[in-house]
Amino acid sequence: MGANNEEYIVEMRHITKRFPGIIANDDVTIQVKKGEIYALLGENGAGKSTLMSMLYGLYEPDHGEIYVRGEKVEFKSPAEAAAKNIGMVHQHFKLVDNYTVGENIVLGIEPMKKALGIFPYVDMKEANEKIRTLSKEYGLEVNPTDLISDINVSIRQRVEIMKMLYREAEILIFDEPTAILTPQEVEYLLKIMLELRKGGKTIILITHKIEEIKKVADRCAILRRGRLIDILDVPTTSTQEMANLMVGRNVELSAVKSEPHFGGVVLSVKDLSVRNEEKVQVVKGISFDVRAGEIFAIAGVSGNGQVELADAITGLEKIESGSVTLLGKEITNESIRTRTESGISYIPEDRQKFGIFMDFSLRDNMAIRRYYKEPFSKKGIFNFAESEAYANNVIDNYDVRSGQGAKTIMRSMSGGNQQKAIVGREIEEHTPLIIFVQPTRGLDMGAIENVHKQILQERDRGAAIVLISLELEEVMNLADTIGVIYNGQLLKIADAGTLTSQDVGRYMMGVTEA
Numbered sequence: 116m117g118a119n120n121e122e123y124i125v126e127m128r129h130i131t132k133r134f135p136g137i138i139a140n141d142d143v144t145i146q147v148k149k150g151e152i153y154a155l156l157g158e159n160g161a162g163k164s165t166l167m168s169m170l171y172g173l174y175e176p177d178h179g180e181i182y183v184r185g186e187k188v189e190f191k192s193p194a195e196a197a198a199k200n201i202g203m204v205h206q207h208f209k210l211v212d213n214y215t216v217g218e219n220i221v222l223g224i225e226p227m228k229k230a231l232g233i234f235p236y237v238d239m240k241e242a243n244e245k246i247r248t249l250s251k252e253y254g255l256e257v258n259p260t261d262l263i264s265d266i267n268v269s270i271r272q273r274v275e276i277m278k279m280l281y282r283e284a285e286i287l288i289f290d291e292p293t294a295i296l297t298p299q300e301v302e303y304l305l306k307i308m309l310e311l312r313k314g315g316k317t318i319i320l321i322t323h324k325i326e327e328i329k330k331v332a333d334r335c336a337i338l339r340r341g342r343l344i345d346i347l348d349v350p351t352t353s354t355q356e357m358a359n360l361m362v363g364r365n366v367e368l369s370a371v372k373s374e375p376h377f378g379g380v381v382l383s384v385k386d387l388s389v390r391n392e393e394k395v396q397v398v399k400g401i402s403f404d405v406r407a408g409e410i411f412a413i414a415g416v417s418g419n420g421q422v423e424l425a426d427a428i429t430g431l432e433k434i435e436s437g438s439v440t441l442l443g444k445e446i447t448n449e450s451i452r453t454r455t456e457s458g459i460s461y462i463p464e465d466r467q468k469f470g471i472f473m474d475f476s477l478r479d480n481m482a483i484r485r486y487y488k489e490p491f492s493k494k495g496i497f498n499f500a501e502s503e504a505y506a507n508n509v510i511d512n513y514d515v516r517s518g519q520g521a522k523t524i525m526r527s528m529s530g531g532n533q534q535k536a537i538v539g540r541e542i543e544e545h546t547p548l549i550i551f552v553q554p555t556r557g558l559d560m561g562a563i564e565n566v567h568k569q570i571l572q573e574r575d576r577g578a579a580i581v582l583i584s585l586e587l588e589e590v591m592n593l594a595d596t597i598g599v600i601y602n603g604q605l606l607k608i609a610d611a612g613t614l615t616s617q618d619v620g621r622y623m624m625g626v627t628e629a
Contacts, residue, residue, distance in 0.1 A: 158559025202279030217259030378407030
């Protein structure tokens with residue numbers, strides 16, 4: 116075998132990994148060549164991260180073997196993987212906020228010197244010089260003396276990449292690295308990857324975003340429900356082909372949208388301001404109207420006040436000043452139930468805190484909005500058959516996968532399936548106003564396609580829809596009108612047809628002048 120292995124820097128052969136009730140990886144074999152960008156494409160829960168966590172030493176496989184540079188390895192920890200020059204940038208960064216960039220990069224392998232020959236101290240000057248050199252070499256643009264708490268998400272990500280390079284990693288694993296970035300930051304990161312490859316690094320990219328694979332990857336392995344479906348040469352494969360293999364059927368890559376027919380104003384928000392628990396003003400004098408049959412999408416980078424805005428409209432957050440009017444009636448100070456009954460459906464960002472009761476069954480969660488009204492209850496008596504039928508309807512229409520149907524306890528379902536259930540329940544109310552915050556977060560391509568279809572059906576029915584999303588593609592695909600939020604203010608409101616995704620990306624970063 117020896118000679119054959121030379122061209123592969125990483126081989127994972129016949130890897131199987133089980134967790135209780137699920138086979139995360141089912142006999143998967145991948146072979147990565149030195150110096151290539153190798154993509155792992157698959158929907159959520161396809162087993163991509165699990166596979167790479169075994170290469171990084173976080174898990175051990177139940178069956179199968181891993182070879183690095185032709186040598187069989189059995190990693191018991193990430194430290195053992197790092198010793199073989201393997202690094203990983205996780206979706207959730209592992210940085211210490213009150214340390215500098217440089218201190219984070221050398222953490223655990225600090226360059227020590229001795230003062231007066233006896234007192235050990237960390238030579239940060241030397242470390243920072245090395246970091247500056249590496250940063251220039253790969254176009255990373257990080258300043259080693261900045262505090263982590265003062266830098267934005269995309270620079271934090273670069274610090275994570277620098278941590279790997281400083282430790283002389285040769286095999287770099289990126290886990291969904293673009294999930295939190297604006298379009299400009301995504302472009303920049305993809306450029307960095309190409310620079311790293313030019314410098315001889317091998318990159319494994321975990322993602323469900325086909326466009327990105329098309330821009331940088333050489334080859335792509337497609338996983339579906341734990342199994343390896345195919346390995347493709349990226350330059351010769353179409354995005355449609357990749358999408359179909361990933362989902363297992365023909366996928367509509369962009370939502371089919373009819374011409375809008377706007378009715379009267381359903382929601383009117385005037386000069387709305389909100390302070391958070393720390394008494395900081397997070398929504399600053401926002402005004403907009405949403406008409407019947409209109410999708411008003413709010414685009415923005417996470418943490419710019421969009422969630423507080425939605426919570427203020429629905430009554431979860433106290434309004435400091437300004438007013439909210441629904442169908443001509445002011446509801447600024449009404450209770451949550453009064454607002455709900457006036458005609459608001461809400462898919463919140465924090466689905467487990469506000470969207471569902473984790474220890475109730477799917478059936479009870481589906482009935483939660485109208486358990487006290489007919490047909491769910493009559494003269495105070497709850498009708499179980501009716502609520503079961505309603506839950507089954509949501510399960511069928513929204514492809515909610517649950518072990519025991521309507522009786523399944525919510526906690527035992529995956530996040531994606533909990534999300535589908537909430538989206539289904541709220542849409543099926545067919546209210547005049549529907550507010551979606553991150554409706555497709557954690558959903559895979561097939562489910563996203565279905566939710567988008569349902570949102571457009573509601574719009575065509577005449578609902579007013581507020582869509583708050585961090586996914587720019589989703590905003591561009593669905594919106595009739597786009598509002599871009601930055602630092603608690605709507606910087607721009609315009610007809611969706613007049614803005615490109617680059618325009619929206621610029622406003623998301625606070626740039627108002629083109």
